Amino acid sequence: MIGTKTLTDNPVDLYLRADRMPHIWCSGCGVGPSVACFVKAIHRTGLDTDKIAIVSGIGCSGRVAGYVKVDSFHTTHGRAIPFATGLALANPELKVVVFSGDGDLAAIGGNHLIHAARRNIDMTVICYNNFNYGMTGGQLGPTTPLEAKSTTSPYGNCDPPFNLPHLVAACGASYVSRWTVIHPRQLEKSMAEALTKPGFTFVEVLGPCPTTYGRMNKLGRGVDELRAYQERCVVSNGVDPRDAEIGLNGPILVGNFVDLSRPTFWDHCVKIFGRAQKK
Amino acid sequence: MMSVDGLMEGEFFMNGDDACAEGAIAAGCRFFAGYPITPATEVAERMSRRLPEVGGVYIQMEDEIASMNAILGASWAGVKSMTSTSGPGFSLMMENLGLGIMLETPCVLVNIQRAGPSTGIPTLIGQGDMMQARWGSHGHYEIIAVVPDSPQEMFDLTITAFNLSEQFRIPVLIMSDEVVGHMSEKVVMRQVAPEDLVTRPRPAVPPEEYSPYLSGDDLVPPMAVAGEGYRFHVTGLTHDERGYPVMTAEAQDKLVRRLVDKIRLNKKHILRMEEVGLDDAEIVVCAYGITSRVAKRAVQLARQEGIRAGLLRLIVVWPFPEERVRELAAQAGAFIVPEINYGQIVLEVERCAAGRARSILLPHMGGGVHHPETILEAIREAAV
Ligand code: SF4
Numbered sequence: 001m002i003g004t005k006t007l008t009d010n011p012v013d014l015y016l017r018a019d020r021m022p023h024i025w026c027s028g029c030g031v032g033p034s035v036a037c038f039v040k041a042i043h044r045t046g047l048d049t050d051k052i053a054i055v056s057g058i059g060c061s062g063r064v065a066g067y068v069k070v071d072s073f074h075t076t077h078g079r080a081i082p083f084a085t086g087l088a089l090a091n092p093e094l095k096v097v098v099f100s101g102d103g104d105l106a107a108i109g110g111n112h113l114i115h116a117a118r119r120n121i122d123m124t125v126i127c128y129n130n131f132n133y134g135m136t137g138g139q140l141g142p143t144t145p146l147e148a149k150s151t152t153s154p155y156g157n158c159d160p161p162f163n164l165p166h167l168v169a170a171c172g173a174s175y176v177s178r179w180t181v182i183h184p185r186q187l188e189k190s191m192a193e194a195l196t197k198p199g200f201t202f203v204e205v206l207g208p209c210p211t212t213y214g215r216m217n218k219l220g221r222g223v224d225e226l227r228a229y230q231e232r233c234v235v236s237n238g239v240d241p242r243d244a245e246i247g248l249n250g251p252i253l254v255g256n257f258v259d260l261s262r263p264t265f266w267d268h269c270v271k272i273f274g275r276a277q278k279k
Numbered sequence: 280m281m282s283v284d285g286l287m288e289g290e291f292f293m294n295g296d297d298a299c300a301e302g303a304i305a306a307g308c309r310f311f312a313g314y315p316i317t318p319a320t321e322v323a324e325r326m327s328r329r330l331p332e333v334g335g336v337y338i339q340m341e342d343e344i345a346s347m348n349a350i351l352g353a354s355w356a357g358v359k360s361m362t363s364t365s366g367p368g369f370s371l372m373m374e375n376l377g378l379g380i381m382l383e384t385p386c387v388l389v390n391i392q393r394a395g396p397s398t399g400i401p402t403l404i405g406q407g408d409m410m411q412a413r414w415g416s417h418g419h420y421e422i423i424a425v426v427p428d429s430p431q432e433m434f435d436l437t438i439t440a441f442n443l444s445e446q447f448r449i450p451v452l453i454m455s456d457e458v459v460g461h462m463s464e465k466v467v468m469r470q471v472a473p474e475d476l477v478t479r480p481r482p483a484v485p486p487e488e489y490s491p492y493l494s495g496d497d498l499v500p501p502m503a504v505a506g507e508g509y510r511f512h513v514t515g516l517t518h519d520e521r522g523y524p525v526m527t528a529e530a531q532d533k534l535v536r537r538l539v540d541k542i543r544l545n546k547k548h549i550l551r552m553e554e555v556g557l558d559d560a561e562i563v564v565c566a567y568g569i570t571s572r573v574a575k576r577a578v579q580l581a582r583q584e585g586i587r588a589g590l591l592r593l594i595v596v597w598p599f600p601e602e603r604v605r606e607l608a609a610q611a612g613a614f615i616v617p618e619i620n621y622g623q624i625v626l627e628v629e630r631c632a633a634g635r636a637r638s639i640l641l642p643h644m645g646g647g648v649h650h651p652e653t654i655l656e657a658i659r660e661a662a663v
Contacts, residue, residue: 017512020523050508055352066512066524071505073355074514074524075348076378082312082345086352086360087505089336090310094356094506115341269336276331 015039015049017069024063028214028222030181030207031061034128037184037205038099039068041191047095054097055084057104059135060209061128064099078109081116081125088122092266095195096122102129103141106162110142117171119265120199126191127164127202130209138212145248149216164204165241169258174199176241176258180206180229183254190256199264206252217248285333287468295433295460296321296363298468299389299453300329302437303361305471308387309335310360312349314342314368317401318457319391322363343371350386351379355513357504359441363389365457366399369408370415376450377416380538381515383448383492383500385479387440390452391460392568394619394645404457405645406568406619410626412452413597419535421542423549424452424597426567430464436594442477443549447541448499454596456619458569458648486510491522492534498541542598551594552603556582560589562661563611563636565604565628567593569648570617577654586662596624604631613661617641617649637661 016039025031042049049070056065058077065072075083080098088096098105105113105127116123132150133139140150140157143164147156169176175197179187187205194201208214208225219225229252236244237255244253287301300322303311311326313319327337336353340346343364350360364372369390379386390412394405408415412424423443427436437453444451482489482501491511494500500520503509516524517531542549553571555578557563562581566574571592581588591607593600604627608614613636616625622640629638641657643649 050510051506053505066514069510071355071503071510072512073352073382074512074516075351076375076515079344079348079375079378082340082348083352085338085340085345086310086312086349086354087356088352089338089349090353090356090358090360091506111341112345115345265338273331273336276328277334 012036012039012043015042015069017067020067023067025060026211028208028210029060030130030209030222031064031128033181033184034126034187034205034207035064035067037188038126038191040188041195044188044192045195047195051093052095052097053087054099055080055087056098057100057109059101059104059133060130061099061101062104078104078107078112080104081109081112081123084123085116085121089266092122097195098123098125100127102127102131102143102164103133106164106167107142113168114171117168117173117200117202120172120174120262121265122198124194124201124203127204129164129204129206130213132209132213134209134212138216145246147248150213151216161246163241163245165202165244165257168202169241172200172262173202173258174260174262175201177256178204178206178244178254180233180254181208182226182229193256193259199262286470288470289468291466291468292463293430293466294321294463295427295430295455296391297325298430298433298466299363299437299455300325301468302434303387303441304329304333305434305468306359306438306441307476308359308361308441309333310350310353310358311335311362312338312340312346312353312360313362314340314346314364316365316368318393318460319363319365319389321460322389322391343368344375347372347375347379347388351375351382351384354384354386355505359385359445361387361389363391365391366393366395366401367397369411373411373415377418377420378515379450380416380420380422382513383502384450385444385448386450387437387444388450388452390454392454392456400646402457403646404569404619404648406456406570407623407645409454409596409618409620409623412454419539421539422452422597423447423449423542423595424454425551426454426593426596427459428568428571428592429459430462430466433459434466434468438471445477445479446499447545448479448502449542454568456568482509490520492518493520494537497545498537546598549595549598550600552600553592553594554589555592556589557591557607559587560610561612562586562588562615562658563591563607563613564588564615564617564654564658565591565593565624566617567596567624570619573649573651574617574654576651577658580651580655581658586658588658593624599627599631601631604628608632608636611636613637613639615639615641615654615657615661617643617654619643619645619648
């Protein structure tokens with residue numbers, strides 16, 4: 001009965017704002033597939049979607065909040081994490097997710113990223129890393145590999161990048177992983193783990209950006225970028241994230257890097273603020 | 280005295296910063312995010328001690344940008360929220376003050392003004408942020424700003440600020456100053472009756488029918504909060520009534536007009552001012568904050584000399600009381616505007632006076648307050 005299948009048969013449609021389709025992403029872009037993994041991860045966890053709030057900053061992946069059918073906030077550039085911090089602390093029953101891009105989270109929002117990880121705020125941060133600023137047309141960002149071309153590094157990038165898993169792990173994140181959109185099953189599972197684990201959890205998603213990064217670096221179409229990921233990625237679960245730097249060429253380590261338990265900011269609040277109430 | 284639910288009642292000798300924190304707690308504020316900065320630190324310190332006692336949350340953020348965002352997030356979780364700052368911190372908050380205006384988020388931002396520009400004199404007074412309060416974030420909007428003149432008003436007007444922010448779904452600014460923040464005086468604190476505490480308009484429709492920015496005649500849309508099942512979307516982009524981005528001049532026109540008009544057309548519910556001896560005044564001193572207390576003395580002295588002087592004290596400075604200043608311009612010969620800057624509110628007075636009365640600026644560059652004699656002398660000169 002293949003011919004009778006309609007879109008409503010897809011269980012994840014429940015989680016998307018169908019009235020906002022089509023989305024704004026370019027064909028061949030990896031943001032869409034990462035959102036597909038994300039909503040499947042929500043489905044997998046069985047979390048009450050009335051209690052999920054998603055916050056985005058600005059950029060291509062900053063638009064994710066607008067397409068997921070939960071309470072969703074499209075904030076300012078770099079500021080999704082502190083906004084989400086307020087949501088999470090004012091209502092600890094919420095499952096707060098930040099979905100945004102590498103430039104948004106690690107450049108303009110870098111200070112907020114490291115402090116949220118340090119505090120171990122109950123929050124899942126999903127960072128779509130396309131190695132450049134896509135929405136503004138392909139400028140270098142805090143993750144652009146050395147030597148890579150961008151519209152503001154026409155001779156090659158001389159600005160060393162962050163290794164995001166290492167950064168957030170060093171700051172105290174409870175869960176850290178990196179996958180690409182050609183690892184949909186691992187990515188979905190990892191997102192589900194991140195969503196259900198207390199504390200600050202971080203999933204870096206690498207994906208193609210054929211329109212700007214791919215074009216500037218002659219990587220071909222989106223599918224060619226996917227093929228490159230297939231060739232370059234080495235699944236390395238449990239590896240020390242400091243070894244997971246990404247160069248212009250060479251292997252890319254992916255996997256679940258960190259999974260540990262330490263008290264969350266809220267755990268400390270309950271214990272320490274409790275003293276004031278007993279007075 | 281502390282009541283069972285942790286609210287303070289009775290008479291206290293207290294500084295303005297502390298009174299502001301107590302006003303917030305009395306108003307139902309249960310979330311504070313801030314960053315230390317002189318001379319506003321005492322507000323944060325008191326909130327860090329008091330909020331845990333009343334079941335609230337205090338968090339010290341990594342900077343003022345984060346503080347402003349955190350209070351927006353908390354408000355969207357349904358909790359009344361506040362931050363406090365001064366000078367450089369106020370500048371950092373401007374970006375997301377704009378987000379608060381665009382998302383129509385009730386919250387309160389306290390600025391204990393110090394002398395600027397830049398680091399200026401952190402420990403001493405200024406009133407140089409009055410225009411920044413009006414226009415500091417980009418784009419066109421209206422804002423509400425109150426200006427307390429005493430620790431007592433730091434308590435009372437903080438409650439007012441929360442009420443206005445909830446009623447109109449807008450961040451409200453408390454534009455205090457270092458002297459009012461640090462001076463200690465008698466403060467009478469009272470519990471606020473529940474009916475005197477305003478809460479934001481709430482949706483009366485089920486989630487399927489809810490549009491986050493669909494408003495009635497008062498132009499203030501009902502506000503759902505996260506976690507209630509409304510599954511709304513809100514964005515800092517120009518948006519339609521559903522909260523969805525629409526990048527057209529028509530959508531921009533509709534939205535910005537409503538954001539501005541919800542304040543302009545409701546002005547009569549917002550404006551607050553104190554008038555002293557204005558009935559027959561030929562000279563009107565228009566002042567606010569600590570400067571108004573000096574001005575009040577100068578007006579008294581002028582009256583003793585037989586000069587028909589009066590005081591218009593701005594309690595709500597934004598929106599500006601245009602109509603009242605216009606009326607007074609028709610009656611009086613001159614406005615004298617003492618302020619601790621080189622001329623900000625005087626520009627508004629001058630605009631509204633529109634040449635019908637003179638507007639005389641009495642500037643003070645900051646680091647101190649006017650002497651009553653200086654204002655008196657200006658009154659005398661204007662009277663001849
Ligand atoms: S510019 Fe790049 S990241 Fe942005 S939508 Fe297009 S392909 Fe995706």
